[in-house]
Amino acid sequence: MTTSRALRFSSIALPPGRHVAAWRHPAAQATPELDLTTIAACARRLEEAGFSALIVADAAAVWGEQLDSTEASSFEPLTLLSALATLTDRIGLVATTTTSFNEPFHVARRLASLDHISGGRAGWNVDTSVTPRQAGGFARSEPEVHEERYERADEFVQVVRGLWDSYADDAIVADKQSGLYFRPGARRPLDHAGKHFRVAGPLNVSRPPQGHPVVFQAAADSAGIVLASRQADVMLTAAPSIDDAHAYRARLGDALVAAGRAPGSVQIWPGLTPIVASTEHEATRRRDELHDFLHEGTQRSDVRDDLEGLFVVGTPEQVADRIAEWYAAGAADGFTVRFPLIPADLDPFLDEVLPILARRGVFAPPVGATLRDFLGLSRAERDVA
Ligand SMILES: Cc1cc2nc3c(=O)[nH]c(=O)nc-3n(C[C@H](O)[C@H](O)[C@H](O)COP(=O)(O)O)c2cc1C
Structure with missing residues (x-):
């Protein structure tokens, strides 16, 4: 088993955990x-254990009406991750940022800055703003219809990638003798003119250390899969079973071929919600205990911790078995872990489940310095066509 084929783990949960009543x-x-010290301690725990990335979820509005949800208040992802970049050393920092209520220049500039600040650990979870209430923050009466959202997202990512290629990798020479800060001819404008955007460029940040930060896309249906096939390095899914994960892989493979890319060129990371305890009975009790903390105004069907991906409750061996089963079936290249309660669900996963997976060759800590290294992706070449 080579390191590059071992499963990668990311966390999409921050303290106090992904469960709304945690x-x-x-x-x-x-x-x-909003406690940076607590969040940074969690990020350092994850990187020490060998997690490849921390993904900060986002909506440009309060998420819903749930009175008991900590999503009522949260840090803006790129601001938080810029701080975490200085407090961590070897974990990928992935910001969810919407293409529906942003301009490509802003997003390209912020992610390029994060990539420089973090030494090449930046990633972008491309989101098209699924919750309609986000329009309210931007003087619009309603969001764009579904197809328009994804069409705009495709052009948005294309423009961002183009802006990241504004400078050649060796453009900045800072030659005190000649007085040239950057090499003549090593910067080009973008001059993009499309349906949604007209962007002349160039970007005012030199080329990111990774070439391009890693692009993630969370896909639920055809439009998301097509976007992932055209623009993403990693596709996040909510596949709840191995069969569903295989179906996603088949659909993504077809879309990749249609987009002119190799069928296996985008990794698939389903969601994973683990509740781990020394006995199955105790793990089940802990799951029920968390649900009992839900505010009476919250419907159980609103609790997103057991709707998105593989939900597994049990002993460290039982949880490791289920993950290894997905790995053996080729259903996952990695997982996006949604710890319901932190640190209660995080500690046994890192301390007991990961070592079992490592012994079985299913998991190995990431190697290298950049997020692309951690995921086995090569550095993005500059496209000057
Ligand atoms: C693992 C995962 C993480 C996601 N994270 C976010 C997020 O942080 N913010 C958001 O608005 N949507 C998020 N989504 C939703 C997707 O971006 C997408 O909008 C959703 O799956 C619905 O698809 P649709 O846009 O085709 O309606 C996530 C989805 C998945 C599967």
């Missing part, structure tokens, strides 16, 4: 969502 648990710090 903050009410006696073991949870009540208001950690």
